[in-house]
Amino acid sequence: MARKVIYGQSGNPADVLSVAEVDVPGPPGVGQVLVRVHAFPIHIGDLLPIQGPYPSKTAYLTPGIEATGIVEAVGPDTPVAAGVATGARVSFFPHPGAWSEYVLVPAEFVVPVSDDVPDSIAAQMLANPITVIMLRRELEKHATIGYNGVFLQTAAGSNVGRLLSAVAQYHAIQHINIVRSDVGAQTLRERYPRVPVVSTARPTWKEEIREHIGARPVPAAVDPVSGTLARDLLQLLSPGGTLITYGVLAKEPIPLHAGDLLHTSLGLRGLIVLRWAETVSAEQRAHDMATAAQLIARGAAEAFDVAAQYGIDEIAQAVEHAVRPGKTGTVLVTIP
Structure with missing residues (x-):
């Protein structure tokens, strides 16, 4: 079994989010990578859909767009970035439902993580940097x-x-x-x-x-x-x-x-x-993801402050902290 954060109605995230036990996803298919998530960030944008009209009447939804973890398996005949292999540390973005212990991710959205980059940075190394790349353009x-x-x-x-x-x-x-x-x-x-x-x-x-x-x-x-x-x-x-x-x-x-x-x-x-993944070519996506990873090597790691870390079972406290006025840095959630 695996844990994932879910919600079945709109409202205050701290009130409507919970952690469910679900089956581990099946083996990855062509073009997919199965990642066991170790940590994910809480972005303010992750919480906005939870507060808006609930889009489904038949299923629970899982928030999140990025995370870091370990590759459990790579789909057959799947091209991956150099360094992405079973057992490797990786980060991924964008993929809905990232607040899960196991996630099947399109291989093109998965990048390797250097051994000297801690999970606290790896978990947030793509969404914010790619936002900055878009702004700079x-x-x-x-x-x-x-x-x-x-x-x-x-x-x-x-x-x-x-x-x-x-x-x-x-x-x-x-x-x-x-x-x-x-x-x-x-x-x-x-x-x-x-x-x-x-x-x-x-x-x-x-x-x-x-x-x-x-x-x-x-x-x-x-x-x-x-x-x-x-x-x-x-x-x-x-x-x-x-x-x-x-x-x-x-x-x-x-x-x-x-x-x-x-x-x-x-x-x-x-x-x-x-909308980044929809508006740029596959070549541009690969370049942007590589550039995002390079920002850390260029000394920009100081911009990846962590406000606090919580376990996945403390998701209510984590989202409450994420919206707290005066907070400096990103709130992270870990999955032991």
Whole structure:
């Protein structure tokens, strides 16, 4: 038997999630890899479907999109990445139902994990880095990025935010980080002392950003919050700039008038990492997954903070911690 996290109705994740004993999946077929999961992260995006309308009337669903573990078996005549073999440590993304002890995963979504990478990093080494890769591609559509242009980033203290800062610094891309508290701003300054940080807790935060911008163009902003903060970001962009939204942390919609876009030719762009596998070629997917793994080797491992670890039987406590205000890092769940 094997354990997996399930839910059969929508609601508060801590209330509706439970752990069930199920049969171990059968042997992998062609194109599949059977992975025994050792650890998985809880991303805020994992919890959103649980809180929305329940999509099935006939079955329980299992959350999750990425995890790390050991290869139990490889399907017959299945091409795999170098280093992926029975007994090897691997991570996978994206695959629905990752919060399970055993998962049958398409081989193209499985990458090997180096021996010097702990499970705490391996479990979260794909989704957030690939999000950052997608964001960087969008940013680089603006000619001034990497030169005299500067981009704005909200939720800069999140794992994605810290990783994007690390990547931007590595490639000498100028940016300004935005967080919601003075404490968070100070923490980020200590980690990335060369990157300006502004806290929205200060009533003058927009003026402070303008001072940091100076005469430089602001061609883009990246934002997982949305709501009124997104409107404020649009007001800070240069004509022709783009607001890149990759999350909906705020409950309210963006209060926006069409004139706010028309008079300055501003653009809105939505990105979601779950659509990455559908929107790029197989070659690009393989390249992106390899790049995600390389970020750790390049010294970006400091962006993979862990807020806490829980066992799978503590799933209610784990998801409660994952949404706790002020949390730094990702909550991980282990399966002993």
